[in-house]
Amino acid sequence: MHQAKLTIDPAFKVAPVRRRTFGTFVEHLGRCVYTGIYEPDHPTADEDGFRRDVLELTRELGISTVRYPGGNFVSGYRWEDGIGPKDQRPRRLDLAWHSTETNEIGVDEFVRWCRKADAEPMMAVNLGTRGIEAALDLLEYCNHPSGTTLSDLRVANGAKEPHAIRMWCLGNEMDGPWQTGHKTAREYGRLAAETARAMRMIDPGLELVACGSSGSGMATFGAWEAEVLEETYDLVDYISCHAYYEEKDGDLGSFLACSTNMEYFIRSVVATADHVGARLKSRKRIDISFDEWNIWYLSHHQNAEPRTDWPVAPPLLEDHYHLADAVAFGGLLITLLRNSDRVTAASLAQLVNVIAPIMTEPGGRAWKQTTFHPFAQASRYAAGDVLRIEPVSPSYETADYGDVPLLDAVATHSAEGTTLFAVNRSTDGPLSLEIDARALGGKRIVEATTLTDADVYARNTADDPDRIAPRPNPDVEHDPMRVLLPPVSWNVIRLA
Ligand code: AHR
Helix, strand or coil: CEEEEEECCCCCEEEECCHHHHEEECCCCCCCCECCCECCCCCCECCCCEEHHHHHHHHHHCCCEEEECCCHHHHHCCHHHHCCCHHHCCCEEECCCCEEECCCCCHHHHHHHHHHCCCEEEEEECCCCCCHHHHHHHHHHHHCCCCCHHHHHHHHCCCCCCCCCCEEEECCCCCCCCCCCCCCHHHHHHHHHHHHHHHHHHCCCCEEEECCCCCCCCCCCCHHHHHHHHHHCCCCCEEEEEEEECCCCCCHHHHHCCHHHHHHHHHHHHHHHHHHHHHCCCCCCCEEEEEEEEECCHHHHHCCCCCCCCCECCCCCCCCCEHHHHHHHHHHHHHHHHCCCCEEEEEECCCECCCCCEEECCCCCEEECCCHHHHHHHHHHCCCEEECCCCECCEEEECCCEEEECEEEEEEEECCEEEEEEEECCCCCCEEEEEECHHHCCCCEEEEEEECCCCCCCECCCCCCCCCCCEECCCEEECCEEEEECCCEEEEEEEC
16 A cells, blocks of 8 residues: 655645636637537527537636637637628638638627636737737727727627726747747747737736747747747736647556646746846746646547548547546646646636537537546635645656656645645555644544546546546545545545
8 A cells, every 4th residue: 555645734835826727728629619619509509609508517617717719720810700790700711720710709709608607718819920910909809998990899799898808818839830920939029029018008907928838848948938038028927838748658657647747847937937037137027827738639639631621610639538637637737736826827728629628519418528527626626825735655657757756736725624636646556645734723624535437548428427527535534634545546635
């Protein structure tokens, strides 16, 4: 039996829990928008054509921000195509995903959907094929109250109140050669700086995100962040990180440890940003918007035959997640929370159908993927402050990351209670976790759930949607406090 321990002391604060850690992402990609959030002919469709079943699941997931409209899509997008009477909207080629975009959904509908989902819209501007002028026009259309041609157009299109969008991404993954309008760091940094400067002339209070690297494995990683921040440091609030993970070559041990890479990624970007800040003699601090993260079986999709047709909303990137995916995913969530001092916003990519926690059938059912559960539980129970818990755990050898602890965990604490989120990465046995909670003064475990299965590759399906779901953990002792974490499991332990 593996043994581990940790200490929960409310004095060891890292940072407040940031609601924006629980952001997500809706891109015009595959079936995320069409037959995902929007399907006017669906039996549950509301008066705007939004699927009520998806809205309900979205609210249960507990999301904060929603990034939109891309992703790679945004780098060829003309936002004006998506406003006004639907029957007059143009159909366009979407080069990013080799699809046809009907533009039935645009910024006004998206913001309306966000209000129904209790979510905050987060907008990306096109710095691939477009630039400063289109970004300014979109900002004026969305946020200016009225009295100008663009703001009055929004009012005429049915949105009397400004959309009041605070967070804006200055392009998407501009370091990636796959991006339409891909740029060097210097080219992008200059454009991002001038776009940010102009956007702040309309509203100095915006929160702006400069594109960081689309992965820590990019050849330009590190240098990209430094050059972009040299140009933009005083003009932006965040630098973005994007990271996707998958199990490769049957190496489950390395896969379950993938948050090690996320931790490295965050530390490297913080160090780079602070280095630029020091050189500029700036007292300002740049935070991280980890605005794309998830499990994504990218290598499977890359091996698919290239498309020759231009379909509308084809099924793309529809990964079906198993238990091990949910546990690796839980480790990523723990890592984001643990770094809440610098990662102050994040977006799970994406929300529906496309590498998503929610799946739908066109015209049919909607259900929760395995990854839905860690996200929903963390969003619901992470509150107050994130605490440092100094875990002591046995480790195991991985091909990708060397020696990695079996236990990955973080705790949050508020006046209402304390919650521990923990992953057991062990594939060969349970982990007995001893919790020293003396500093909490007599608190007891009031609930312990675990997400696990005898088959680590078991999935949820439309026919069996609850195969993988959190269940009460029967192996709890109170004095001393001890919980048995099953092998390959995500666990939530609540004290009150
Ligand atoms: O989330 C899927 C895609 O991954 C996004 O469009 C892009 O930004 C990233 O490469």
